[in-house]
Amino acid sequence: MSKPWLQHYPAEVAHDIVQDPKQTLTGVLNQAVTRFAKQPALEFMGKTLTYAELDRYANYVAAWLQASGLPKGSRVALMLPNGFPYMLSLLAVLRSGMVVVNVNPQYTERELEYQLQDSGAVAIFIMENFAHVLAQVPKQIQPKHVVITRLGDLMGLKGGVLNLAVRYLKRMVPAYDLPHSLYFSQVVKLGSALPCQTHQAQADDLAVLQYTGGTTGRPKGAMLSQRNLLANVLQIEEFAKPALGNVREQAYVMFAALPLYHVFALTVCGLFGLVAGMRIVLVMNPRDLSSVSKAWADCPPHIVPGVNTLFNALANTPAFQGLPFSQLRLCLAGGAALQSKVAAHWLTLTGSALIEGYGLTETSPVVAVNTADSIEFSGTIGFPLPSTDVVLINDQDQAVDWGEQGELAVKGPQVMSAYWQQDAETQKSFTTDGYFKTGDIGVMDELGRIRIVDRKKDMxxxxxxxxxxxxxxxxxxxxxxxxxxxxxxxxxxxxxxxxxxxxxxxxxxxxxxxxxxxxxxxxxxxxxxxxxxxxxxxxxxxxxxxxxxxxxxxxxxxxxxx
CATH class of the missing domain: 3.30.300.30 (ANL, C-terminal domain)
Structure with missing residues (x-):
C-alpha cells in the first residue's frame, strides 16, 4: 500500500530515519552525558544536576549492580515517582547491561506481586513511601536486592530536611519490614568505591520490560529493545524539526510532569530529553497543580508533553494562567484523545497549539502525530512517523479501502518483538506479514491522516x-x-x-x-x-x-x- 502521508510531511522532515544497525540506546545516552557534561540535566524542587553529575552517580549505581553478582539481562524493577533516583537508576540499569521493569508506585500488593513474579525481577528500587506494599508481597517473590529511595536523595541539606518532614511531620511513610534493604544513598556511596565495567549493549538486547494489558485482562510485558526505543527517539527528533530545529544544538527545557514509569513520558520526556541534552524539569505529582505551576515558573519550559486531563486542569488553574508562555515551542498531547474544547482553551491561553499524537506501549510508544508546526486542532492523530507504515485491516487481516473503518496495524523499527513469555498472545497480536494489531479502529483520510473512531478491545x-x-x-x-x-x-x-x-x-x-x-x-x-x-x-x-x-x-x- 502506498504512503500518502509522506507528500504532506513538512519539507524539513525526512521520510525515514537513519539508524546505524549497531547503534544502541545505551551507547547514545552515554555519548549524550559526555557531550553535554557541563549543561544542566535534571531539575527537581529547586535542585539541579548536570549531565556530568548524572553520569557519575549513574556509574556508582551501575557499579553496585554489577558488584551484586547480577548477570546481564537481569530484570530490575523501578517503582519510583519522578525524581533524581528514577533517572539515575534508569541510566544505571541500562549501563550495567540489565533490563528496566517499570512499576506504577501506586500499585497494590496484589498488582505488584503479579508483576514481580511475571518479570522475574531480582532487584527493585522503590520509594520508601511505598515500601510497605513490597513488604506485604510473599517473601519468596520479593526481589533479592531492595533499594529504598527517599524524596530528598542527592539534594544535600535541603534533601535531609525534606526526608525528615516526609517521615515525621507529614507521616507519609507507613511502617514496613524489609530487613535486607539498602538506602539509595548507601548504594551510591558503596558504588563510588567500585569499578564500573563498560557494558557493550547489542541493538537487539532487551532494554525495558514495559507492562500493558490486553483482552485477557492479565498484564503483559512488552519487550522493548535497545533498537526499538532508540528508533522512537530518533523518529520523534525528526518529526519535531519544524518546531525545534536541530534539537541537539539548542538548550531546551523539557517539562516532565507525566510519570516516567509510563511509556509516553519515559520515551518523550526521559529518553528524548537526555539524548538531546535538554534540562528536564521533574514534577513528582501532576495532580498537585500548585507544585506544577511553581516548577513551570521556576524553569519555564520549551517542550511540554501531557495528557488531555493535565492540559485541561492547568488551563483552568488561576495560578497557572499568569505564567510565562512565550518560550513554548512544542506541546504534545497523547495518552488519550485530545478534546477540541481543551485544545482551543490551551491555544487561547498560551498561544501554543496542542499537537496530538498516538502510540501504544508495544510501539515504544509513538506511532503517529500531527505535524509539529500545526496551528489548528485536526481531530486526528496525524501522520505516521518516519520509517513507520500503517494499514487499516478487517477481521481477516485484509486491508480495507481508503475512507473505510478498519483496525489500525503498525510496522516500524519502534514496534516490539514480542510479549514477555507469552508466545500465544504475541502470535495473535501480529499479522502474518509482521504488522502489530493495535485493537483501535480508525479511518484514514485522503491526506493520510488517521482518525481513531472506536476501540476493538474493551480497554x-x-x-x-x-x-x-x-x-x-x-x-x-x-x-x-x-x-x-x-x-x-x-x-x-x-x-x-x-x-x-x-x-x-x-x-x-x-x-x-x-x-x-x-x-x-x-x-x-x-x-x-x-x-x-x-x-x-x-x-x-x-x-x-x-x-x-x-x-x-x-x-x-x-x-x-x-
Whole structure:
C-alpha cells in the first residue's frame, strides 16, 4: 500500500530515519552525558544536576549492580515517582547491561506481586513511601536486592530536611519490614568505591520490560529493545524539526510532569530529553497543580508533553494562567484523545497549539502525530512517523479501502518483538506479514491522516492509563458477596473515561461502600470503579458470555420519558 502521508510531511522532515544497525540506546545516552557534561540535566524542587553529575552517580549505581553478582539481562524493577533516583537508576540499569521493569508506585500488593513474579525481577528500587506494599508481597517473590529511595536523595541539606518532614511531620511513610534493604544513598556511596565495567549493549538486547494489558485482562510485558526505543527517539527528533530545529544544538527545557514509569513520558520526556541534552524539569505529582505551576515558573519550559486531563486542569488553574508562555515551542498531547474544547482553551491561553499524537506501549510508544508546526486542532492523530507504515485491516487481516473503518496495524523499527513469555498472545497480536494489531479502529483520510473512531478491545482509558475490564471484574467477583460483575467506560470531561461497575450480588447485605473499600485495597486508584449499579442479572450471549457491549449501548441510549 502506498504512503500518502509522506507528500504532506513538512519539507524539513525526512521520510525515514537513519539508524546505524549497531547503534544502541545505551551507547547514545552515554555519548549524550559526555557531550553535554557541563549543561544542566535534571531539575527537581529547586535542585539541579548536570549531565556530568548524572553520569557519575549513574556509574556508582551501575557499579553496585554489577558488584551484586547480577548477570546481564537481569530484570530490575523501578517503582519510583519522578525524581533524581528514577533517572539515575534508569541510566544505571541500562549501563550495567540489565533490563528496566517499570512499576506504577501506586500499585497494590496484589498488582505488584503479579508483576514481580511475571518479570522475574531480582532487584527493585522503590520509594520508601511505598515500601510497605513490597513488604506485604510473599517473601519468596520479593526481589533479592531492595533499594529504598527517599524524596530528598542527592539534594544535600535541603534533601535531609525534606526526608525528615516526609517521615515525621507529614507521616507519609507507613511502617514496613524489609530487613535486607539498602538506602539509595548507601548504594551510591558503596558504588563510588567500585569499578564500573563498560557494558557493550547489542541493538537487539532487551532494554525495558514495559507492562500493558490486553483482552485477557492479565498484564503483559512488552519487550522493548535497545533498537526499538532508540528508533522512537530518533523518529520523534525528526518529526519535531519544524518546531525545534536541530534539537541537539539548542538548550531546551523539557517539562516532565507525566510519570516516567509510563511509556509516553519515559520515551518523550526521559529518553528524548537526555539524548538531546535538554534540562528536564521533574514534577513528582501532576495532580498537585500548585507544585506544577511553581516548577513551570521556576524553569519555564520549551517542550511540554501531557495528557488531555493535565492540559485541561492547568488551563483552568488561576495560578497557572499568569505564567510565562512565550518560550513554548512544542506541546504534545497523547495518552488519550485530545478534546477540541481543551485544545482551543490551551491555544487561547498560551498561544501554543496542542499537537496530538498516538502510540501504544508495544510501539515504544509513538506511532503517529500531527505535524509539529500545526496551528489548528485536526481531530486526528496525524501522520505516521518516519520509517513507520500503517494499514487499516478487517477481521481477516485484509486491508480495507481508503475512507473505510478498519483496525489500525503498525510496522516500524519502534514496534516490539514480542510479549514477555507469552508466545500465544504475541502470535495473535501480529499479522502474518509482521504488522502489530493495535485493537483501535480508525479511518484514514485522503491526506493520510488517521482518525481513531472506536476501540476493538474493551480497554477503558482513565487519565491516559489503560484499564482492562477483566482485571477489575476479577477483583469485584473475588468479593464473597458478589456473584457477577461487569465494568464499562463512561465518558467523563475530566478523566476522559471513568469506570462504571454492574454488580449482581449473592449477599444482599453487601453495600456500595463495601465494594469501594474492597477495590481500594486491591486496585490502584485509576482502576477503581467510580459508579456502581446493582442488578439481578447481566446481559449474556447464548453461551453465557457477559455482553459489555449491551451495557455500553444502554448508557448511550437516551431515556424516553412518558
Amino acid at each position: 477503558i482509558l482513565v487519565s491516559g492509563f489503560n484499564v482492562y475490564p477483566n482485571e477489575v471484574e476479577e477483583v469485584l467477583v473475588s468479593h464473597p458477596g458478589v456473584l457477577e460483575a461487569a465494568v464499562v467506560g463512561v465518558p467523563d470531561e475530566q478523566l476522559g473515561e471513568l469506570i462504571q461497575a454492574y454488580v449482581v450480588l449473592r449477599d444482599s447485605s453487601v453495600s456500595e461502600d463495601d465494594l469501594r473499600q474492597w477495590c481500594r485495597e486491591r486496585l490502584t486508584a485509576y482502576k477503581r470503579p467510580r459508579q456502581y449499579q446493582f442488578r439481578t442479572e447481566l446481559p449474556k450471549s447464548n453461551v453465557g458470555k457477559i455482553l459489555r457491549r449491551v451495557l455500553r449501548d444502554e448508557l448511550n441510549t437516551p431515556t424516553v420519558k412518558e
